[in-house]
Amino acid sequence: MNENMNQQETVAAKPKRQKSKSQLMAAALLDKAYNDTIEAKARGEKIGWATSLFPQEIAETLGLHIVYPENHGAAIAAKKLADPFLQYAEAHDCNNDLCSYAKIDLAYADILDCSPASNMAKPDFLLVANNGCNEITKWFELISRKYQIPIFMIDMTYNHMPYVTESRVQYIKAQIEKVIEDLSAFTGKAWDQERFAEIMRISTVNRGLWEQVADYLALKPSPLSGFDLFNYMGPMVFTRGREETGDVMRQLISEIEEHIKNGTSTYPAKEEFRVFWEGIACWPYLSHNLKTLKKYGINVCATAYARAWSLDYTPGDLESLARAYSFTSSNNILLEESVRRRTEWNKKFSIDGSIYHVNLACKVMVCQQQELMRRVSEACGNLPYMAFDGDQADYRNFSEAQFETRIEAFAELMRKHREECENG
Numbered sequence: 001m002n003e004n005m006n007q008q009e010t011v012a013a014k015p016k017r018q019k020s021k022s023q024l025m026a027a028a029l030l031d032k033a034y035n036d037t038i039e040a041k042a043r044g045e046k047i048g049w050a051t052s053l054f055p056q057e058i059a060e061t062l063g064l065h066i067v068y069p070e071n072h073g074a075a076i077a078a079k080k081l082a083d084p085f086l087q088y089a090e091a092h093d094c095n096n097d098l099c100s101y102a103k104i105d106l107a108y109a110d111i112l113d114c115s116p117a118s119n120m121a122k123p124d125f126l127l128v129a130n131n132g133c134n135e136i137t138k139w140f141e142l143i144s145r146k147y148q149i150p151i152f153m154i155d156m157t158y159n160h161m162p163y164v165t166e167s168r169v170q171y172i173k174a175q176i177e178k179v180i181e182d183l184s185a186f187t188g189k190a191w192d193q194e195r196f197a198e199i200m201r202i203s204t205v206n207r208g209l210w211e212q213v214a215d216y217l218a219l220k221p222s223p224l225s226g227f228d229l230f231n232y233m234g235p236m237v238f239t240r241g242r243e244e245t246g247d248v249m250r251q252l253i254s255e256i257e258e259h260i261k262n263g264t265s266t267y268p269a270k271e272e273f274r275v276f277w278e279g280i281a282c283w284p285y286l287s288h289n290l291k292t293l294k295k296y297g298i299n300v301c302a303t304a305y306a307r308a309w310s311l312d313y314t315p316g317d318l319e320s321l322a323r324a325y326s327f328t329s330s331n332n333i334l335l336e337e338s339v340r341r342r343t344e345w346n347k348k349f350s351i352d353g354s355i356y357h358v359n360l361a362c363k364v365m366v367c368q369q370q371e372l373m374r375r376v377s378e379a380c381g382n383l384p385y386m387a388f389d390g391d392q393a394d395y396r397n398f399s400e401a402q403f404e405t406r407i408e409a410f411a412e413l414m415r416k417h418r419e420e421c422e423n424g
Contacts, residue, residue: 226300272297
């Protein structure tokens with residue numbers, strides 16, 4: 001076992017702080033989603049795997065049980081269980097530079113029956129949307145061939161305008177209608193338009209609660225650690241269309257307001273600097289990243305990643321659903337729109353600097369990153385920024401020493417920039 005893995009095990013062995021009620025509720029909700037899928041499979045129902053940005057409203061309306069391999073891969077990585085999957089995948093024709101979620105999932109599909117992380121039942125169908133990336137399409141195609149099961153896919157298309165054109169809306173809407181028809185026929189589940197509108201309504205309420213949670217980070221100092229958003233993303237992906245997710249968010253909001261009342265925070269240090277986190281979290285190193293950031297009083301107060309599931313649409317309106325899903329991911333919009341969104345967030349959340357995760361597992365997310373860094377910095381008055389090499393799930397592609405050294409220099413850069421601004 002290499003040095004990095006030993007270091008991860010050492011961190012994992014340290015006692016953890018007691019979880020809040022909302023954290024326990026969120027974990028129980030996800031466990032139930034996995035267990036319900038396993039039980040449905042045992043009853044003979046058809047269950048599916050889905051990409052994280054596939055319209056969950058469709059499966060919820062039909063009463064289908066689905067799970068999300070991307071979330072599953074993140075959970076495996078966060079629990080320090082990724083190594084055997086990564087090693088297996090690379091020993092079976094997967095290159096090291098492929099998406100680490102894909103490698104974990106493709107290996108999991110092969111060794112599912114003997115894996116210590118076997119909480120995803122074998123799928124009978126796949127739900128795919130390429131608004132996150134195109135590699136996921138090939139990844140799910142391989143799963144389809146392995147299990148000889150159908151793929152129900154929605155092509156979201158890249159947006160070459162700062163909005164979704166009407167022709168694209170109609171194109172995506174027609175695909176959604178076809179998926180609903182074909183999926184209903186395949187599973188034997190009847191479509192209910194009124195239930196569809198209700199699921200969209202619940203999802204909209206939960207979206208509002210999620211936005212409220214994220215907006216608390218605009219307070220100075222923040223009553224919560226920005227890394228908390230990463231820990232609560234699961235319900236927004238898995239169960240956004242369920243009332244129970246709203247219960248989790250309301251409990252979390254209650255806890256945050258208690259912190260505000262008491263002048264406390266879930267951020268475990270004095271907040272000196274407020275930063276924007278660009279990209280997916282380094283799941284195997286969340287605790288290390290937080291420990292390093294809090295050493296310099298750096299709190300992550302904004303991130304685009306957590307907002308990808310904050311979809312804004314009109315309940316019951318299929319066209320607004322199509323438009324929302326085609327315009328939510330940073331990978332599916334113009335660079336200018338990405339800059340505009342980040343500039344707006346940096347002002348709203350009083351950001352002192354940006355941290356860019358150069359994610360070796362996600363080429364599409366980092367292909368424009370250098371230009372994004374430059375433009376956002378210029379748009380925000382030469383705002384300081386830094387970048388570090390990492391990976392969303394492969395612990396081997398991250399250096400603790402590099403991260404620590406760069407954060408130390410970044411804190412000094414932000415301090416100097418603040419002093420210059422204060423001195424005019």
